[in-house]
Amino acid sequence: MTDQDERPDAQAQDGGRDSAAATATEPKPDNRTEEEPSIGQRFLRELTTGSTALTFLSVVLALLIGAILIVVSDPDVHAAASYFFSRPGDTFAAAWTSASEAYAAMFSGAIIDFDEYTVGRALRPFADTLTYATPLIAAGLAVALAFRTGLLNIGAQGQLILGAILAGYIGFAVQLPPVIHIVVAMLAGFVGGAVWGGIAGLIKATRGAHEVIVTIMLNYIALFLLAYLLTTDAFQREGEDLPRSPFMLPTAELWRPIEGSRLNLGLLFALLAAVYTWWLLNRSTMGFRFKAVGLNPHAATTAGISVPRSYTMVMFICGGLAGIAGATQVMGTSLHLHTSIAEQLGFDAITVALLGRSSPVGTVLAAILFGALRAGATTMQAQTQTPIDIVLVVQALIVLFIAAPPLVRAVFRLKVRATTPVAPGSGGLA
Secondary structure, three states, X not given: OOHHHHHHHHHHHHHHHXXXXXXHHOOOOOOOOOOOOOHHHHHHHHHHHOOHHHHHHHHHHHHHHHHHXXXXXXXXXXXXXXXXXXXXXXXXXXXXXXXXXXXXXXXXXXXXXXXOOOHHHHOHHHHHHHHHHHHXXXXXXXXXXXXXXXXXXXXXXXXXXXXXXXXXXXHHHOOOOHHXXXXXXXXXXXXXXXXXXXXXXXXXXXXXXXXXXHHHHHHHHXXXXXXXXXXXXXXXXOOOOOOEOOOOXXXXXXXXXXXXOOOXXXXXXXXXXXXXXHHHHHXXXXXXXXXXXXXXXXXXXXXXXXXXXXXXXXXXHHHHHXXXXXXXXXXXXXXXXXXXXXXXXXXXXXXHHHHOOOOHHHHHHHHHHXXXXXXXXXXXXXXXXXXXXXXXXXXXXXXHHHHOHHHHHHHHOOOOOOOOXXXXXXXXXX
């Protein structure tokens, strides 16, 4: 056999070895599939990416249903409906009068009262709206920021209570100069809420406990802690058996610019909190990490972001924001601690964050809307005898429609905006 005869066999062997090496070094396709997001994560993603039009239509639809409830509960409409077939116009006129007068009374009690002769008294209803909105802004931000990180912060109520406890104690028990006293008490409120929120975040990060369960339990602990403290000598008002604290010292009271109104400087602190939250989410590295974790924790981990640390930090900040809400409540509105200092503000904050689509600007506007509903409800009931519970139903309907966008689209016959995927290499983001 000649060398020419052996050369093809050698070349064939070399080719076989090269192909085997290429096969060995060729990357194998990754058959692992990305973990499906949970129901809560899908809900938060839909919440934070929803359109403004759907939010507006949700409010409109809730108000329309509220008008129907007002009409069907009005005795004058019932009386006119008794002879509907003989004079149907009376029934429709009574229905229109019932709904329009109720909403007009709500407007005059929430925005402006045209029956007053002075500008100050005419705008007092709007001042009441802002008073109710002040703690809702800060507490709503506490919930919204957690939403953007993929967490359900149901503990704003407890965080608000802890903030009120610390701010209230500094306010009535510590002697400080005027401006410094307000700043120190407000910082104490932030720290109180931050510690309470940080506990939930730390448990979530280290033990994997669900934040909903942890924050709900912490709400009860905070409530009972407040009730206990108000029975101690350090917190209870001297000479009384009722569970309430002494009044804030004058140097710790938040200034009220309008005489006869409870609107106070706490609104400024709440708006500053909104500005900080906007900056945190849109201009800071930490906010970018929070949003990355909220969109996809697994991708964030791959990118080198510590998800447990992000959970702890965001809950610490959220708790501080809720603590500011508690501080404004005790230092500017009630001026003393009592067992119902938090009212339902922490739970209303969840609704505000939902309505505001978890954005700082949207949360502020949603808080003002809910403040207007609450301020106008009292006037509506006093002038038209419309049950104040109608407003609570409207609030619940707003949440329902925001949480169910397909329902709103079906009612208003809206089309789902189609999105065209961008192919890799076409000049867009793949």
